[in-house]
Amino acid sequence: MKTNQKKAWLFLAPTIIFVTFFSIYPILRAFVMSFQSGSLINLSWSGLSNYQYLFKDPEFWLAIKNTALYALISVPIGLAISILLAWIIFSKVKHKSFFETTFFMPYVTSTIAIGIVFRYIFNGDYGLLNFVLRCLHLPAPIWIDDPSMSLTTIIIFGIWTSLAFNIVILMGALRNIDPNFYTVADMYGASGAEKFWRITMPELIPTLAFLLTMNIIGAFKVYTSVYALFNGQAGVGNSGTTAVFYIYNKFQIVGTPGVAMAATVVLFLIILFITFLQRKMMKKIGEN
Amino acid sequence: MKRIRWGVVLGYIILVIFAIITVFPFIYMILGGLMSFQETTSIPPTIIPKHFEWGNYAKVFAQAPFARYFFNTFVTASITTIVSLFNSLLGAFAMVNLQFKGKRFIQIILLSLLMVPGEVIIFTNYNTIARMGLLNTYIGLVLPFLTSIFYMYYLQSYFGSISSTIYKAAMIDGASDWEYIWKILVPMSKGGLFTVGLLSFISGWNSFLWPLLVTNEDSMRLLNNGLSAFASDAGSETQLQLAAATLTVLPILILYLIFRKQIIRGVVRNDLKG
Numbered sequence: 001m002k003t004n005q006k007k008a009w010l011f012l013a014p015t016i017i018f019v020t021f022f023s024i025y026p027i028l029r030a031f032v033m034s035f036q037s038g039s040l041i042n043l044s045w046s047g048l049s050n051y052q053y054l055f056k057d058p059e060f061w062l063a064i065k066n067t068a069l070y071a072l073i074s075v076p077i078g079l080a081i082s083i084l085l086a087w088i089i090f091s092k093v094k095h096k097s098f099f100e101t102t103f104f105m106p107y108v109t110s111t112i113a114i115g116i117v118f119r120y121i122f123n124g125d126y127g128l129l130n131f132v133l134r135c136l137h138l139p140a141p142i143w144i145d146d147p148s149m150s151l152t153t154i155i156i157f158g159i160w161t162s163l164a165f166n167i168v169i170l171m172g173a174l175r176n177i178d179p180n181f182y183t184v185a186d187m188y189g190a191s192g193a194e195k196f197w198r199i200t201m202p203e204l205i206p207t208l209a210f211l212l213t214m215n216i217i218g219a220f221k222v223y224t225s226v227y228a229l230f231n232g233q234a235g236v237g238n239s240g241t242t243a244v245f246y247i248y249n250k251f252q253i254v255g256t257p258g259v260a261m262a263a264t265v266v267l268f269l270i271i272l273f274i275t276f277l278q279r280k281m282m283k284k285i286g287e288n
Numbered sequence: 289m290k291r292i293r294w295g296v297v298l299g300y301i302i303l304v305i306f307a308i309i310t311v312f313p314f315i316y317m318i319l320g321g322l323m324s325f326q327e328t329t330s331i332p333p334t335i336i337p338k339h340f341e342w343g344n345y346a347k348v349f350a351q352a353p354f355a356r357y358f359f360n361t362f363v364t365a366s367i368t369t370i371v372s373l374f375n376s377l378l379g380a381f382a383m384v385n386l387q388f389k390g391k392r393f394i395q396i397i398l399l400s401l402l403m404v405p406g407e408v409i410i411f412t413n414y415n416t417i418a419r420m421g422l423l424n425t426y427i428g429l430v431l432p433f434l435t436s437i438f439y440m441y442y443l444q445s446y447f448g449s450i451s452s453t454i455y456k457a458a459m460i461d462g463a464s465d466w467e468y469i470w471k472i473l474v475p476m477s478k479g480g481l482f483t484v485g486l487l488s489f490i491s492g493w494n495s496f497l498w499p500l501l502v503t504n505e506d507s508m509r510l511l512n513n514g515l516s517a518f519a520s521d522a523g524s525e526t527q528l529q530l531a532a533a534t535l536t537v538l539p540i541l542i543l544y545l546i547f548r549k550q551i552i553r554g555v556v557r558n559d560l561k562g
Contacts, residue, residue, distance in 0.1 A: 005389060007465060011382035012394065014375040018435035023401050026412035033412065040415060085306055092299035101548045102307050105314065108544045108551065110494045112512040113533035116519050117317045120526055126329045128316070163310070165555070172556035192295060221407050224496050231520055244407050244497075251411050252501070260411060268408045275403050 030268075033261040040257050050262035059238065060263060063246040066151055070242070071219035074158040079211060081159070082166035083204075087196065089167070090174040100171055107164035115228020118157050119144060122229070150235030157225050162218070166211055173207035174200070205285055213278035217271050223248070243267045314537070321345075321531030328526040344531040351528070352521070354535060356507055357514035364429045364499075364510060365492030369485050375435040377481070380443035381469055385455045398437050407497070414501045424508045429499060433492070439484045442557075446480040447473065483554035486547055493540055511536045 009016075037046040054060050089099045106114065121128045122143035130140035143153045181199045190198070223244035226234055234241035241249075243263065251260035320328055322341050327334040348354060382388075383395065413432045422428030450473070458468045474481065499510040509517065515536050519529045544551060 008382045008386040008388035008391070011378040011386070011465075015379040015435045015437075015440060016394075018375070018432075019398070019401065019437065021416070022413055022432035022435075023404065023409060023437070024397075026409035026416065027404060029412040029415070030408060040418070081306070085303065088299040088303055092296045093303060097549075099303060099307065100552060101545075103310055104548070104552055104555075105310060105541070105544065107555070108490050108494075108540055109314070109537045110496075110512050110515075110540070112496055112516050113317070113536045114313055116515070116529050116533045117313045117320070120320065120328075120530065121313065121316065126331055126333065128333045131331065131333050160309070163306075168552055168556055217405065221405055223407070227496075228516065232516060247407070247411065248497075257411070257415070264408055264411065268405070271405055271408075272403070 030261045030264050033258055034265045037258040039255055050258045053259055054262050060246060063241045063243050066241060067220055067243045070155055070222055071216050074155045075215040075219055078159040078162035079166060082163050082170055086167045086170035103167045104164045106161050111224045112228045115225055119229055122153055145236055147236045147239035150240030154226055154240055157229055162215060169211060173204055177203045209281050213274060216274050220271055317530050318534050321534045323527050325527055344527050348528055348532045352514060352518045357509055357511045361493055361511040365489050368430050368433045368492045369488040371434045372436045373485055376440035376443050379440045380447055383444050384447040402437050410498060417502055424503050424505045428502045442484055446477050450476055483550045486551055487554055490540055
């Protein structure tokens with residue numbers, strides 16, 4: 001027991017050192033900086049003024065509104081499509097691993113690179129998407145250069161990128177469902193729809209709760225896909241700005257790190273709250 | 289019987305449509321990178337170029353130091369992977385096999401840190417790196433990522449499934465902890481370590497926000513940052529942008545197609561536990 005003590009800390013030393021300097025310290029530092037103003041080299045205490053500035057800044061509210069809308073629209077749609085596709089792959093199709101491999105591709109590839117491709121496909125003049133829409137006699141909006149379309153474009157791209165992870169996790173969960181449930185259901189002559197709603201969905205609920213939380217947290221951190229779609233901007237005239245965009249802008253470009261850190265603290269609290277809700281939800285599900 | 293068949297047909301149709309939506313951007317990227325400028329902006333759009341313009345790639349390499357970006361990305365992704373894997377391995381071993389005071393406390397701290405999003409600490413970490421004078425250096429690019437709580441947690445669940453009697457038996461036979469790690473633990477969990485390594489390398493290769501913050505010299509940029517800068521500079525030359533995007537994606541896509549099983553299995557295992 002005694003000899004183990006020293007050894008254990010020795011093995012854990014690299015982890016503890018790095019975690020202290022690059023995980024714990026920066027969190028505390030962010031909290032402290034949110035109460036300071038001035039440039040990075042010359043910070044001084046300023047009480048709650050950063051938070052006051054933040055809550056009066058219309059750009060901040062736009063960023064929060066965009067981020068929340070993005071999360072509330074893209075996550076349910078992405079999840080619904082993922083359930084549909086995973087269920088079809090699982091129950092109806094022979095080449096399961098082929099489709100799984102195909103749908104997972106976006107997860108491993110660079111968002112920046114694929115964003116460039118989407119920017120090209122979304123192009124209002126010569127983009128492929130509008131060409132197809134015109135052929136079908138549908139309206140062809142100006143996806144990239146129209147400020148009122150920015151968020152819609154980001155949401156479509158967001159749904160496209162989110163399917164990969166969801167489908168693979170759902171496939172894992174579907175494989176874990178006891179096949180006897182289906183055998184028994186077949187014996188009683190249950191239809192496909194009945195099996196889906198009465199066996200599959202209830203069994204998937206813990207996984208869905210997990211994916212919902214992961215997706216919403218991910219959605220609140222959206223940054224890279226916006227950067228890629230709009231070539232480093234947050235849409236025309238900042239129309240597609242998001243929480244992380246706002247933080248980056250205040251930190252690096254405007255040079256008010258205090259405001260950026262106040263926004264970071266707010267974002268952190270939102271994400272913490274979502275995680276907390278998930279814990280509660282999972283507990284309730286566990287009790288039933 | 290007939291009703292079931294229709295369900296299958298409809299299922300296949302939906303799957304194929306979505307599979308096309310998923311894969312098409314990749315194919316279009318590769319083909320678009322081989323088009324002439326006129327072809328990329330023609331109406332109706334060109335899908336398959338008349339001549340494959342391999343010269344686009346030469347132009348990309350001539351206009352921006354992509355070879356250098358490749359080198360930088362490869363070096364940082366490899367160092368991050370190897371060192372963080374090593375640190376996580378040692379940490380996970382201690383947490384699983386050793387008994388010590390404060391173990392629960394450490395576990396709770398690490399698990400709570402797992403919930404902190406990277407975006408919350410990335411800016412203050414930038415500040416730390418800047419004050420250490422490490423901007424535009426390889427050390428600055430990798431330092432905050434040399435340990436990963438996430439992978440350590442993953443390995444813990446992996447090591448936990450190896451019976452503790454094996455560890456006890458090794459100790460009775462007079463093996464040291466160090467010998468146990470390298471002669472028994474590592475060979476027994478090769479699969480898990482390899483998967484963690486792959487996932488870490490891929491996320492290192494695709495990293496964007498951190499290198500964007502800590503590098504501003506062209507010679508120190510990573511692929512994704514080089515690519516996005518190139519996309520702004522190359523402006524209207526769509527075919528070059530697409531060729532550059534292909535360069536960035538292709539190595540990982542090949543890696544993925546070779547190790548798809550390990551990667552998918554790794555991700556599923558990872559995240560259901562988290």
